[in-house]
Amino acid sequence: MAKLTKEPKMxxxxxxxxxxxxxxxxxxxADEFSSEEEWEETEAASEDDESxxxxxxDVEDEDDDEAEDENENEDEDEDGExxxxxxxxxxxxxxxxxxRAEQKQAKQERKASKPNAPLIQEAKAIWxxxxxxxxSARDRKSEMKALMDLVRGKVKDIxxxxxxxRIIQCxxxxxxxxxxxxxxGELKGHYAELxxxxxGRFIISKILSYCSADYRGLVVKDFxxxxxxxxxxxxxxxxxxxxxxxxxxxxxxxxxEEFYGPExxxxxxxxxxxxxxLIAETPEKKPVIVKHLREVLNSVLEKGFTNxxxxxxxxxxxxxxxxxAEEKQMVDLIELxxxxxxxxxxxxxxxxxxxxxxxHSGPKDRKLIIKSLKSFVVKIAKxxxxxxxxxxxxxxxxxxxxxxxxxLSELMADGLTPxxxxxxxxxNRYASRVIMFLLSGRNxxxxxxxxxxxxxxxxxxxxxxxxxxxxxxKEQLLKAVSPPLLKVLxxxxxxxxxxxxxxxxxxxxxxxxxxxxxxxLRNIAKLAGGAATDVAANGKSDEPFNAIKKLKADVxxxxxxxxxxxxxxxxxxxxxxxxxxxxxxxPRRKFGAPATAEKPESLEFSKLLAAELKPNVAYWLxxxxxxxxxxxxxxxxxxxxxxRGAPEARKTILDAVKKxxxxxxxxxxxxAVRVAEQAAEAKAAGGDADEKxxxxxxxxxxxxxxxxxxxxxxxxxxxxxxxxxVYSEMSKA
Numbered sequence: 001m002a003k004l005t006k007e008p009k010m011x012x013x014x015x016x017x018x019x020x021x022x023x024x025x026x027x028x029x030a031d032e033f034s035s036e037e038e039w040e041e042t043e044a045a046s047e048d049d050e051s052x053x054x055x056x057x058d059v060e061d062e063d064d065d066e067a068e069d070e071n072e073n074e075d076e077d078e079d080g081e082x083x084x085x086x087x088x089x090x091x092x093x094x095x096x097x098x099x100r101a102e103q104k105q106a107k108q109e110r111k112a113s114k115p116n117a118p119l120i121q122e123a124k125a126i127w128x129x130x131x132x133x134x135x136s137a138r139d140r141k142s143e144m145k146a147l148m149d150l151v152r153g154k155v156k157d158i159x160x161x162x163x164x165x166r167i168i169q170c171x172x173x174x175x176x177x178x179x180x181x182x183x184x185g186e187l188k189g190h191y192a193e194l195x196x197x198x199x200g201r202f203i204i205s206k207i208l209s210y211c212s213a214d215y216r217g218l219v220v221k222d223f224x225x226x227x228x229x230x231x232x233x234x235x236x237x238x239x240x241x242x243x244x245x246x247x248x249x250x251x252x253x254x255x256x257e258e259f260y261g262p263e264x265x266x267x268x269x270x271x272x273x274x275x276x277x278l279i280a281e282t283p284e285k286k287p288v289i290v291k292h293l294r295e296v297l298n299s300v301l302e303k304g305f306t307n308x309x310x311x312x313x314x315x316x317x318x319x320x321x322x323x324x325a326e327e328k329q330m331v332d333l334i335e336l337x338x339x340x341x342x343x344x345x346x347x348x349x350x351x352x353x354x355x356x357x358x359x360h361s362g363p364k365d366r367k368l369i370i371k372s373l374k375s376f377v378v379k380i381a382k383x384x385x386x387x388x389x390x391x392x393x394x395x396x397x398x399x400x401x402x403x404x405x406x407x408l409s410e411l412m413a414d415g416l417t418p419x420x421x422x423x424x425x426x427x428n429r430y431a432s433r434v435i436m437f438l439l440s441g442r443n444x445x446x447x448x449x450x451x452x453x454x455x456x457x458x459x460x461x462x463x464x465x466x467x468x469x470x471x472x473x474k475e476q477l478l479k480a481v482s483p484p485l486l487k488v489l490x491x492x493x494x495x496x497x498x499x500x501x502x503x504x505x506x507x508x509x510x511x512x513x514x515x516x517x518x519x520x521l522r523n524i525a526k527l528a529g530g531a532a533t534d535v536a537a538n539g540k541s542d543e544p545f546n547a548i549k550k551l552k553a554d555v556x557x558x559x560x561x562x563x564x565x566x567x568x569x570x571x572x573x574x575x576x577x578x579x580x581x582x583x584x585x586x587p588r589r590k591f592g593a594p595a596t597a598e599k600p601e602s603l604e605f606s607k608l609l610a611a612e613l614k615p616n617v618a619y620w621l622x623x624x625x626x627x628x629x630x631x632x633x634x635x636x637x638x639x640x641x642x643x644r645g646a647p648e649a650r651k652t653i654l655d656a657v658k659k660x661x662x663x664x665x666x667x668x669x670x671x672a673v674r675v676a677e678q679a680a681e682a683k684a685a686g687g688d689a690d691e692k693x694x695x696x697x698x699x700x701x702x703x704x705x706x707x708x709x710x711x712x713x714x715x716x717x718x719x720x721x722x723x724x725x726v727y728s729e730m731s732k733a
Contacts, residue, residue, distance in 0.1 A: 635719025
């Protein structure tokens with residue numbers, strides 16, 4: 001029989017926050033025990049992970065190991081080499097078996113001697129069943145009743161251990177409202193203490209998520225007077241953030257006002273006032289409030305926190321300080337903030353703080369801030385609030401070479417296939433604003449009003465901190481961004497013009513980008529060629545089959561479908577694409593604005609578009625006559641070509657209509673019939689709607705509520721009727 005050697009002792013992995021429970025947030029915790037599935041396989045290892053194991057137990061284990069090592073060393077010769085293996089006798093095997101049995105029994109006895117050990121073991125058995133996702137509602141209710149009978153009155157005694165904490169979390173998740181509130185009631189008065197526990201804080205998170213509003217309010221009240229300490233605690237700060245996010249405006253002010261001084265922490269009777277209200281009521285307290293705010297911020301920023309991105313309450317405190325502090329004090333705080341800005345851009349307050357830091361910083365600090373954004377530029381551009389920070393950089397930073405290398409190079413970078421990253425940005429609601437700001441600046445038709453207002457408020461300070469002329473800065477940035485942007489637009493225009501967001505970028509690029517745009521205009525015009533059924537399928541070519549290209553094309557097609565882009569729809573059919581085409585050669589003007597000379601790009605595009613439409617003008621007009629209501633976009637493209645197109649484009653359309661004998665008369669007759677039919681259908685549909693009104697909904701006001709328009713007005717409202725009228729006037733002229 002071979003010699004029985006000592007088995008190596010398995011290393012016990014450290015307990016991490018992810019092993020304890022779900023990540024911070026108010027998201028559904030249905031899968032918070034996903035990592036706990038390993039518990040079933042390594043039950044012995046997890047049981048040995050108790051946080052309160054006695055030190056003498058470890059010493060005993062070490063002594064046992066040393067004894068075994070000595071026994072092994074006895075088998076070695078003088079040179080350190082092991083002797084030849086020999087078979088153990090039956091007596092030795094029996095002694096070894098008894099020794100191990102005694103060690104196992106001693107271990108079990110030590111565990112059984114711990115407080116609440118039997119209760120936790122019984123609760124674990126119930127928890128193993130309760131946490132199963134496929135458990136029926138009836139069985140879950142029965143298991144919850146058994147668990148509540150077991151832990152009732154003892155919740156406070158067991159929740160500080162990692163395994164028992166998970167059991168209570170599961171009870172809060174799957175219990176009914178009465179059972180959840182019962183658990184929360186047992187912990188009343190201990191919420192702040194629990195929030196500081198590595199395991200207990202997850203219980204408070206579940207109370208905020210699942211328990212009734214009364215207990216959520218009690219959690220917030222238990223934090224009163226302790227906010228300044230809690231915000232500096234690694235674990236408790238996470239729970240404070242959850243409570244802050246779930247609170248209303250008044251409750252948020254009560255939590256935040258403790259940063260303003262000790263008196264606001266002690267007296268809550270008149271709490272719930274914002275810093276603006278406090279300073280307006282007692283202006284003499286402004287220096288004291290600002291001083292206490294700075295003390296809190298210093299303690300948080302200098303404590304060694306690596307990330308304050310998840311603490312919205314801290315973001316608001318920083319913004320309030322930078323709003324009411326003196327400029328010198330603000331500049332001092334920027335030294336502490338400049339490395340944290342990239343982590344707080346996702347919130348409204350955090351983005352505003354970053355804007356103010358960039359505005360008031362000197363050239364060196366601005367350079368450090370811009371470098372800290374490296375590799376995050378694309379993500380920031382897609383942020384609802386973060387994109388405003390990039391726009392502020394374009395407005396304030398004089399070093400356009402640095403901006404080009406650090407910011408624009410990432411925005412214009414290509415993905416796996418040419419233009420992937422930039423194409424995604426152009427179709428993104430927020431990133432497209434960044435690109436269009438580079439093209440057209442503070443355009444109120446494109447940028448949201450709040451952003452324009454913020455930029456205008458910064459002009460006074462920017463005049464002192466930025467020396468370069470605004471026009472020169474914009475020109476240099478536009479020159480840097482134009483070549484890669486035009487290249488992507490030329491290659492992907494068939495996809496971009498079918499989306500309203502990216503289509504608006506195409507229009508702005510045609511008018512403002514630097515460089516030759518002839519290829520771009522020609523590629524867009526080619527999309528209008530042919531009939532509605534002549535759209536080329538994506539990916540068709542004479543090239544040999546390539547599996548990688550095929551997979552990429554399938555992924556692109558799936559993404560286009562998800563975004564609502566139909567690549568098989570002709571650009572003269574889609575309402576969005578007809579708007580884009582018309583905006584290029586006939587830009588929309590304000591109502592009543594005087595007519596101005598058309599731009600060279602518009603005139604050039606109108607000629608290219610008319611040349612592509614020339615073989616199929618009669619086809620498109622007949623299509624419009626068949627359905628005047630749904631083809632208005634197509635018809636108004638022809639109307640715009642006649643009214644605002646280049647003379648060559650106007651002549652092309654007129655000649656194409658005249659080439660078909662009596663086409664205008666045929667169209668008028670067909671339109672009259674279709675308009676009458678559609679009016680009858682609309683009247684019938686309106687009568688049915690009046691007879692059966694939708695209960696519980698307010699009737700939407702439409703033009704149908706007004707007086708019935710005259711027949712001539714109904715006809716004039718359709719695009720094809722407008723075209724026939726304009727064509728008649730021009731053909732007679």
